Amino acid sequence: MRATLLVMAKDLRQRVRDRSLFLLALVVPFGLAAVFSLVFRGIDAQAAPTIALADRDGGPVVTAFAEQALRPLERGGVIRLRPVAEEREAREAVERGEADAAYVVPPGFSDAVTEGRPATLQIIGDSGQGAYIARAVAESFAAEVRYVQVTLAVVDGGTFEGATLVPRPVAVEELGAERRQLSLAEGFAAGMAVFFLFFTVQFGFSSVLDERRDGTLARLLAAPVPRTAIALAKLLTGVVAGVAATAVLMSASALLLGARWGHPLGVGLLVVAGVLAASGVMALVATVARTAEQAGNLQSVVAVLCGVLGGVFVPVQQLGGAFAALSLLTPHRWFLQGLADLHGEHAPAVAPGPTLALLAFAAVTTGVALLRVGRMLRP
Amino acid sequence: MAQDEILRCHELRKAFGDLVAVADVGFAIAAGETYGLLGPNGAGKTTTISMIAGILDRDGGEVLVCGRPHGPSSTWGKRRIGYVPQELALYPDLTARENLRFFARLHGLGRAEARRRIDEVLAVVGLTGRAEDAVKEFSGGMKRRLNLGVGLLHRPPLLILDEPTAGVDPQSRNAILESVAALAGEGTAILYTTHYMEEAERLCDRIGILDLGRIRAEGTRRELVALVGELDRITLTVEGPRVVPSLQALPEVRAATGHEGRVEVMVEDAGRALPRVLGAATDAGVTVRAVEVHEPNLESVFLHLTGKALRD
Ligand SMILES: Nc1ncnc2c1ncn2[C@@H]1O[C@H](COP(=O)(O)OP(=O)(O)O)[C@@H](O)[C@H]1O
Numbered sequence: 100m101r102a103t104l105l106v107m108a109k110d111l112r113q114r115v116r117d118r119s120l121f122l123l124a125l126v127v128p129f130g131l132a133a134v135f136s137l138v139f140r141g142i143d144a145q146a147a148p149t150i151a152l153a154d155r156d157g158g159p160v161v162t163a164f165a166e167q168a169l170r171p172l173e174r175g176g177v178i179r180l181r182p183v184a185e186e187r188e189a190r191e192a193v194e195r196g197e198a199d200a201a202y203v204v205p206p207g208f209s210d211a212v213t214e215g216r217p218a219t220l221q222i223i224g225d226s227g228q229g230a231y232i233a234r235a236v237a238e239s240f241a242a243e244v245r246y247v248q249v250t251l252a253v254v255d256g257g258t259f260e261g262a263t264l265v266p267r268p269v270a271v272e273e274l275g276a277e278r279r280q281l282s283l284a285e286g287f288a289a290g291m292a293v294f295f296l297f298f299t300v301q302f303g304f305s306s307v308l309d310e311r312r313d314g315t316l317a318r319l320l321a322a323p324v325p326r327t328a329i330a331l332a333k334l335l336t337g338v339v340a341g342v343a344a345t346a347v348l349m350s351a352s353a354l355l356l357g358a359r360w361g362h363p364l365g366v367g368l369l370v371v372a373g374v375l376a377a378s379g380v381m382a383l384v385a386t387v388a389r390t391a392e393q394a395g396n397l398q399s400v401v402a403v404l405c406g407v408l409g410g411v412f413v414p415v416q417q418l419g420g421a422f423a424a425l426s427l428l429t430p431h432r433w434f435l436q437g438l439a440d441l442h443g444e445h446a447p448a449v450a451p452g453p454t455l456a457l458l459a460f461a462a463v464t465t466g467v468a469l470l471r472v473g474r475m476l477r478p
Numbered sequence: 479m480a481q482d483e484i485l486r487c488h489e490l491r492k493a494f495g496d497l498v499a500v501a502d503v504g505f506a507i508a509a510g511e512t513y514g515l516l517g518p519n520g521a522g523k524t525t526t527i528s529m530i531a532g533i534l535d536r537d538g539g540e541v542l543v544c545g546r547p548h549g550p551s552s553t554w555g556k557r558r559i560g561y562v563p564q565e566l567a568l569y570p571d572l573t574a575r576e577n578l579r580f581f582a583r584l585h586g587l588g589r590a591e592a593r594r595r596i597d598e599v600l601a602v603v604g605l606t607g608r609a610e611d612a613v614k615e616f617s618g619g620m621k622r623r624l625n626l627g628v629g630l631l632h633r634p635p636l637l638i639l640d641e642p643t644a645g646v647d648p649q650s651r652n653a654i655l656e657s658v659a660a661l662a663g664e665g666t667a668i669l670y671t672t673h674y675m676e677e678a679e680r681l682c683d684r685i686g687i688l689d690l691g692r693i694r695a696e697g698t699r700r701e702l703v704a705l706v707g708e709l710d711r712i713t714l715t716v717e718g719p720r721v722v723p724s725l726q727a728l729p730e731v732r733a734a735t736g737h738e739g740r741v742e743v744m745v746e747d748a749g750r751a752l753p754r755v756l757g758a759a760t761d762a763g764v765t766v767r768a769v770e771v772h773e774p775n776l777e778s779v780f781l782h783l784t785g786k787a788l789r790d
């Protein structure tokens with residue numbers, strides 16, 4: 100363990116000296132975060148998303164929703180409202196891309212709300228920005244409707260306790276979209292974080308090959324320390340750099356972009372598991388290579404391939420079923436899934452499924468890499 | 479095993495695919511002794527000492543360090559070996575002191591001991607004034623000296639040097655050779671590989687001539703020269719009567735020829751024969767103006783043994 104720490108300290112000192120740690124852990128993440136904020140400001144300035152409204156109810160509550168919630172947003176340039184007659188029409192508009200999301204108000208909606216019965220407002224959309232806005236608007240409207248209901252219940256002679264027991268009258272139901280979602284900016288920032296993570300951890304294990312090229316590996320091997328201590332040190336250096344870089348990127352995106360990442364415990368566990376998985380995958384790839392250059396090339400190919408498959412650039416939901424299934428074979432997918440699970444007001448503190456999946460990735464790939472590391476640890 | 483035997487290896491073997499780099503190598507080194515592995519590029523010197531240092535898995539053979547079996551996983555043996563690789567093995571972005579500290583600590587030295595040894599080693603290799611400079615700013619010779627210094631930190635009883643003077647300026651080269659001689663004087667056993675015959679002759683007590691992965695001959699310089707039957711030549715510049723017959727009569731002298739005041743005398747050991755040769759000349763009444771001694775070198779031994787030149 101002492102030897103492992105010594106090698107790690109040396110490696111980190113080297114990375115500080117040649118500025119690569121600084122670059123990987125600070126400049127790249129901050130640069131990315133800055134780019135995101137520019138990109139998303141650009142998107143905001145672009146055409147507002149179109150939201151279709153299929154009002155099959157025609158009652159006063161829907162009119163109020165349209166006039167008091169949606170029209171002001173339209174005037175503010177946040178959305179464009181497109182009334183349609185049928186649910187089918189709304190669905191087709193979304194599918195053809197003419198609308199980014201659609202509200203479907205079922206018949207009897209207004210009656211149910213005014214009578215204090217639960218009512219369902221449907222949203223059709225995907226993971227895009229339009230659906231996100233549509234949902235946010237509907238949720239705040241639902242909260243407002245409930246406030247009105249609560250007041251009525253108290254005025255009618257009920258107790259305050261009774262009022263709080265009134266069921267939430269409008270349930271927002273999304274169709275064809277995931278239950279919890281990251282915003283477009285958050286999704287992109289998370290995607291880039293995990294994408295670049297694979298490049299950050301790379302310099303840990305692969306430095307075995309650098310040291311072989313530079314001749315210093317012979318000295319490490321001649322020292323009275325077990326070979327596994329050297330391999331472990333290299334792995335852990337990558338893990339430290341990866342955790343640092345991801346933490347910086349996620350904090351920066353929270354500060355600069357207003358991203359909200361969920362419970363720190365769950366996010367922290369997820370990040371560590373993700374970094375371990377990334378280190379394991381990259382280490383395994385490195386053991387296949389003969390030279391440092393070859394390893395770098397192979398690792399880049401794998402990192403990009405996994406990134407694309409894992410939904411870093413295009414959300415997995417927009418890819419077909421086969422791709423969605425394949426994406427489960429990438430740590431990227433699980434990392435993004437974990438962040439989505441942790442997202443939102445009522446999200447759990449930890450995301451056990453994705454975290455365990457990432458740890459499994461880490462265990463398998465690191466294990467195989469360590470079995471194969473012998474062929475790298477020669478002068 | 480002799481009491482002071484530090485290294486013994488025998489039947490070392492290593493192949494890379496079809497290429498047998500080391501076919502059969504064995505030798506022993508005692509404390510204070512400098513053993514030279516002399517051979518051309520590709521002879522198998524680096525492969526041999528990599529197996530001895532325990533950084534390369536061997537295909538066969540045995541290595542004993544201070545009497546104990548040694549191999550890649552033997553930390554006991556590695557604590558007793560100082561290994562200086564042929565290629566510079568330093569971290570260019572770190573300072574000389576940081577490089578030394580890292581390897582000192584890796585070899586198990588405590589903080590205080592490391593600090594003391596680092597200062598001593600810096601003095602030995604003449605880099606005290608440059609300790610805080612990044613190695614990448616060093617000249618080639620300074621890097622070579624530091625490269626050597628790293629191997630000395632833990633005071634190893636066995637020091638393995640792989641061509642430590644390759645491509646070094648004469649000044650640094652001299653400094654390195656002097657440090658090595660001083661270490662041998664303090665009792666360090668030294669395994670020294672080189673393809674420079676002059677270095678082997680100057681530094682090594684015993685030399686193994688390595689070619690194509692085999693030791694072709696081993697011994698002191700004199701033994702090796704005798705092995706191939708080469709003789710020392712003493713050239714006298716003389717004035718006076720004919721001296722050749724009386725020189726030929728000396729038991730040490732194998733042959734003597736004279737021509738216009740120059741007399742060539744062939745002997746087995748010029749050092750021992752010279753006083754007798756000079757005595758005989760004086761007795762014969764000639765004045766000796768100049769003496770030149772030419773000892774056959776390892777170059778000719780190598781040529782004789784392998785049929786090729788040491789350097790091409
Ligand atoms: N890792 C290796 N893979 C393949 N061949 C090697 C390797 N190391 C050395 N060799 C070959 O083994 C032979 C001996 O090399 P080496 O021990 O480096 O010789 P020397 O140090 O005497 O110049 C050479 O022919 C060299 O090309």
Ligand SMILES: [Mg+2]
Pocket residue numbers: 523524525564640641
């Ligand atoms: Mg060599």
